Amino acid sequence: MQPLEAAKRFIADKFPNCQAAVMAGSVVRGEHTATSDLDIVVFDDKVESAYRESFIEYGWPIEVFVHNFTSYKDFFKADCERARPSLPRMVSEGIIIIDSGVVCAIKDEANDLLKTGPVMWDKDTLATRRYMLTDVLDDLIGSTNRAEELFIANTLAVKIHEFVLRTNGKWVGDSKWVVRALNQFDEDFARRFVQAFDVFYKTGAKDEVIELADEVLKLYGGRLFEGYSMGKGDRI
Incomplete structure (x- = not known):
């Protein structure tokens, strides 16, 4: 039918x-x-x-x-x-x-x-997302365990897609909608995103993934670790 x-x-x-x-x-x-x-x-x-x-x-x-x-x-x-x-x-x-x-x-x-479109991230949320993306990127760079790298890369892919789309005021996706959402935003970026992770999963080479993550972060100050704080407030 x-x-x-x-x-x-x-x-x-x-x-x-x-x-x-x-x-x-x-x-x-x-x-x-x-x-x-x-x-x-x-x-x-x-x-x-x-x-x-x-x-x-x-x-x-x-x-x-x-x-x-x-x-x-x-x-x-x-x-x-x-x-x-x-x-x-x-x-x-x-x-x-x-x-x-x-x-x-x-x-x-x-x-x-x-x-x-979704509500834009405020300054504090943006800093937190930069920090989280940096943390997963550092995990991938430093890892020498192939089994762990597979799942670190998966988390990194989700975070890169989310960072790119949210900082541009676009909706994010899940599962197959990760790539669909990126394609709706920027087909060239979506192509490079898929290629970078495809190369990593096939060969283990991390360079393209690292370059892509750094490119995304650069527009907002690059990787963030030193000086990041959350929940500290005005403690004495």
């Missing part, structure tokens, strides 16, 4: 009294793979609290995200605070399956949030 037809059948069978539903995810973007599922956001004023549930129906794995008209606002806010707008993005890109006249307003909310 085609994705949209499966989604419509699913909503008719499982949520016949909901006010609205949209289908989102990789299928909508034309990026689906053999293991992709159907992501469906349901709006139902009868549910007491938000929940998520998984099904296999009509030949598809289906992930459903069920909200009432208060809970989705809470999730929008939480997603924006962590700078990963999962639910706003699903609603924004979603294809309408059923609508009682509420979806357009919710889509407008999602679109406004996505356009605004």
Whole structure:
């Protein structure tokens, strides 16, 4: 069964009294793979609290995200605070399956949030993120244990992507969305980011990763260790 037809059948069978539903995810973007599922956001004023549930129906794995008209606002806010707008993005890109006249307003909310971007880091947060990125970079530089290096590099990749995007007022990603978020911001940087870590994982060579991290940090004062303090206050 085609994705949209499966989604419509699913909503008719499982949520016949909901006010609205949209289908989102990789299928909508034309990026689906053999293991992709159907992501469906349901709006139902009868549910007491938000929940998520998984099904296999009509030949598809289906992930459903069920909200009432208060809970989705809470999730929008939480997603924006962590700078990963999962639910706003699903609603924004979603294809309408059923609508009682509420979806357009919710889509407008999602679109406004996505356009605004996350709150910029303040001076103290920026210093802390520089320090944390420096700490992981130093761990990678100094490590001689290949097994440990694999996971240090993984942490470093996440922190570099986060630092670049947050300092530029952009949303961050998780898992496959790390590269997608970087591509949306700067395709050239995303290419060099992937290449640096690809070389490291294939050969163990760290130079490109180190250069990339230093390039990112340089715009904000470079590596930070000496003089960094957190929570000290005005102690006597």
